[in-house]
Amino acid sequence: MKVVLLTKAAVPNVTAVRIDPKTGTLVREGVPLMINPWDRDAAEFALRLKDRYGGTVMALSMAPPAGKDALESLMGMGVDEAVLVSDRVYAGADTLATAYTLAKAIEKFAPDFDVVVAGEETTDSTTAHVGAQVASWLGIPYIYYAIDAEVNGRSLLVRRYLEDEGLIETYEIDMPVLVSVQKGSQVPRDISLVRKLEAKGRVKTFSNSDLGLPAECVGLRGSPTIVAKVFEAKLPQRKGELFEGPPDEAARWLAAKLREVGVV
């Protein structure tokens, strides 16, 4: 079977992103880029399908050239080939334009795919949109929060966990299908450093002149949403009273505060 693994190969380490107080814009310079951590669950899910049913896994990412390293890491996990689509015209894409670009890349580089596997969400924007949007652009069925899957003829039996309802549902879905993998549901295998080294130079990079997508459908121009403003999350004013002392007194102090608040 042919599996396409979607990945966001260069997400900023979120704890390092700050706002420039003068310009009100995000300071991304010097912020380390990394693979979206939840995509390693997706990679494990994709590789398990390959382990059990044979075939190949192709990783696909739309990212700046720095994304190459993450794709090499995925090859170090056992992914067979990796495609990076990277172009300045893709910059500023929202999730709809990102999904459009990825869907078109899938149609071009893996038209005979059976399963597209995606991570639940990214750590930087946490929308969980792109999986469903890629499925929509491709016109294929999709499922979120998958925990495992098995092949049954021409369909995939997918078990998924709905945390907020405490339910595990099993769907039988005709392939081709997009499966988004519940974060934390897999135990991702290690990256083999030998294999990662072997992957050097094997990531195929394509620009928009290869994909030939209309400029008005990609990047900022192909994005219905725009970021109108960014600002630092402002914290509500808090009293900030700290007590440090023997446990007896601490308990009495807290009880008094709870009484003031009206819950005791």
Next chain:
Amino acid sequence: MSQQNICPEWPEIRREEYRGVYVYAEHDGNSLKDVSLELIGKARQLAVDLDGAEVAAIIIGGTDAMARELVETGADRVIRIVGEGLETYNPVRYSMAIAQVLDKYRPEIVLIGGTKRGRELAAYIANTLKTGITADCTELEIDKASRDLIAIRPTFGGNVLAGIRCPQRRPQMASVRPGVFPKPSRDPTRRGEVISERVDVQDGRMRLVAVERKVERDVADLPPVEKADVVVVGGRGLGSADGFHLLVELARALNGTIGASLMAVRAGWAPHTRQVGQTGKTIRPRVYIGVGVSGAVQHIVGMLESKVIIAINTDRNAPIFRYVDYGVVGDYKEIIPRLIELVKAAPKPTPTEKQPV
């Protein structure tokens, strides 16, 4: 911008044809999800800034009682979608059915509760309509001059808020997690229209074949974490599952409930349903009491709107102390048993109305 500069994949639309604020009302067959009612309340507020635009709820199946509750909570109109293949939940069919109805009624804003299922549907619906969607909004505002929705959401782990607009496309879509907005009270005198909308979604490509309940033992028979005035939240600093017993006792004494940080859930000390934070529930109780919770920003965004924040932690440098009204540096194992005695000994307070925050 003229049409030739717009992606040819996007159908041509006329913005001014789109009016009204619609909410997708999710239910489990027995009752509506609270978040759907919370969004009806928000939709009513937005409608004020849109010259009294109509507020409508879209519900798949549902009951007469649900339709009535939606009207009494603030919907002017309830559109009940019926049709073959919609008896049980199915992401593709549900998304397509909702998209078809939205395409017919053309609201300017669509709000969807950010439950697991809601998040699954929202982006597919938006993509079907080739419009923009903003996930997990924490505030929604209207720019009156343009009638644009400004959807505010935390990004980059909650350090930063972004205001997102969708100036060219309609409807403007947004998802909101449960508990972000208050649930409005019901007004039994409100009247509204209920319309049945038959939708034909022929798509047999995916079939639900089994449903099982995942057995995850709860720490105690206490109310859900988002439904109590007082929430005692345990973190990694508790050191063990046993620590939760003490917290349960305190929660009972305060007529409250129990919550947990991501680390406490990962350690298996509490079920997922009690997790507070970015990947769990957003809560806004009258009193939040964090015990052994370090205060990672992902946790803070889920409790920041609590009226009063209290923390107990042995580490005086724990980040959570930056957010507290009252903080105690010390060992909860010594403090909480004494606190429980004092609480139990106190005369019971007269019950007060839960104040809207």
